[in-house]
Amino acid sequence: MSRIGIHSFVWSASSAQGDLERTLANTKEAGFDLIEFSYLDPANFDIGGLAKRIADLDLGVAISIGLPADGDISSPDKTIAARGVEILNDTISLTRDLGGQKVAGILSTGHGLQTEAPTRDQWNRSAGTLAKVAGTAKTAGVTLNLEIVNRFESNLLNTAAQGLAFIEDTGSDNIFLHLDTFHMNIEEADVGLAIRHAAKKIGYVHIGESHRGFLGTGNIDFAAIFDALTAVGYSDDLSFESFSSEIVDENLSKKTAIWRNLWTDNMELARHARRFIAIGLETARRKAELVASSHRP
Template identity: 35%
Template structure:
């Protein structure tokens, strides 16, 4: 891939870019937030995806204040667990799964966030067998109910499309669109991640185009989980084509390194190597890559011309 080189000040950036907190630090402790948030804000990042947290064990006020001090908004992650799973064949487990999503939603509102990502449709981890279609449809309906509740609070609820090694429920953009329609909710939105798409999609650009009516979060992750400038995924081309096809939602950056993550989290995510050591530098590189794709897009080129004309 070819990446254009230019100074940040040369281009008025209008893209809304978020960073996963674990790119930079291992956890969401107060000390970690105090290290990560100001550094990311200095780069122009004003949205941070925080890892899943137990609402009952979270000091919501302290965390909200930490985000506010750095003028950074949190994006939360909701999920399911054994015994609390909307895709279960047990009614009590499905009800517990919905309750877990509602707790995560309340935490999102209490933190002042306006978006909740995650895997709300079932368990995260190597699936032993496909989830029957009837259970997928019921999971979609239940997730749709929570999405409507989120919308009433001014929160966008998305669900992430994962690869086959992490779920059997939703692996492709086409399946995601079917799941969203089955939810019965006009408010449920799709979260695509190029890392997972590189495993499952024959044509990443076509998949993004298919999901556009529901797409609210396009996460940029490389094939090796490291810097966006090196890997099998042509990130600038993905950004350029998405913008040219009409995508106007948020972009996210996700990368993981064993030298940054806590060991149990690295094990859970199968991060056995350290493709980088400095998450802030990785984000600086990521912004150059994203801006390169933006600058090649029709909207980016137009904005560059306008900005240069204004300086004459």
Template identity: 30%
Template sequence: MKYGLNLLLWTPEVTADHAPLLADVKRWGYDGAELPLFSGDEATGKTLGQLCDDAGLARTAVTVCTPEADPISPEKTVRAAAVDHLKTILDCCAAAGVETLCGPMHSVLGEFSGSGRTEEEWKRAVETLSAVAEHAESVGVTVAVEAVNRFECYFLNAQTDVADFAAAVDKPALGCMYDTFHANIEEKDPAAALRHVAGQLRHVHISENDRSTPGEGQVRWEETFAALKEIGYDGWLVIEAFGLAMPELAEPTKIWRRMFPSEEHLAVNGLAFMKKHAG
């Protein structure tokens, strides 16, 4: 098992100014950092890779799609823009030495049609992500598609649905991820959901029900970790939490009040919690 920490707790864009933060992540005992990558190129990736190498950290990454690059858009040019965007992010990942790129790359967060997904949208997303997955394989990066709860998107909400989506894409470099925050909202039986996604599972986000310190909330952790052991998962466990460090993320993450004493408290106690239950 490898343990990571998503840097969105502090910043939407990692730069050389965050070298001390990366050193802290290593000092706290993490194996890697999860880099927010919403833009960037190969040069950016090389810089990020060197920063992580200097800190002694492996890395994963997370990204999203914008309305101008929507994989399920009825407009072919917009879907093509989504492919181009994700290929660029994958090139940045490869240059940075990123192992896995995760996130809700199937559609745009916060965009709603007023109903559930359609068969045509499913076909568009499969076609778009198939092209992305082929590029991911060529650059040596794994893609882990994320299901997101009903309040943030409508296309893929259930963990079981995202596993079925990855199976429909059917490319070696693309699978799904499991996120405990979204599963806490959408899944009646976390263990059953994990058993369903087992064949496609590439990445796991450990996130409390209030996005704060794992183990200090209401997620069904005993069932979750037991199921991860049952299916033999031994990849990345990455804490994804959000706070008030970035006002620009308050609205999209819906964090309006302080949920933990400090970022260090969350990082240190969250890691100890993961190791206790997954070790």
């Protein structure tokens, strides 16, 4: 059965110990099973203490990042690529030390708008480097999950099919897809079909609305998405992701163009999302059962 998680930036963008502990408490209070942290700075908190608090609350944990321009592993500049490997290895270690098993996000290239088309050399450099990092991750008991994002946030992997081809070129069995409904809604010809096509390699899923606010108030066909996830037997982690100018993170807000204040009451937003996802998954399961049942007279 899938664990339903929430991105920490619904609660706070701070890495201070007290703020992280409040984030965990809010996550538990809102009924989630997992917390996804981004851009944590270990210098600001006690790793062991946070890991114990996560375990005490019986929460799962994942970490997502987007590589910076000066840490782009697809870069021909060896210093920049080496910085990216260092960031990935540090993130793997932190995930392990907090009790998590998944590193997700934009791991294949720098996060942000690019003004040049990707090259085959760029693709090959990234795939070759990630294959080595995936070996390190496997030793740590952690998987790498490549977020497939829209064209305005990366020039390398914009569709699930591209992600599958990329994973094949790495030759690794420890790299999976991190699919995100917000990005898929922009880039995929059909989100449900893309999920079905990528079924065997999906390791993590973000559930987010077209405007990144309350689920069900945008134009994404979530019924089709939950149907597809149910049809392929996906039972791994799904996390709710939503952003508002109410909470600003320097690393993410500008890159993802979070200009609008789509919500102010984050607990109301979170509780709604938890219900929405749970009901969506249950409804999809019940539909599948009806379709498969044969009521002979």
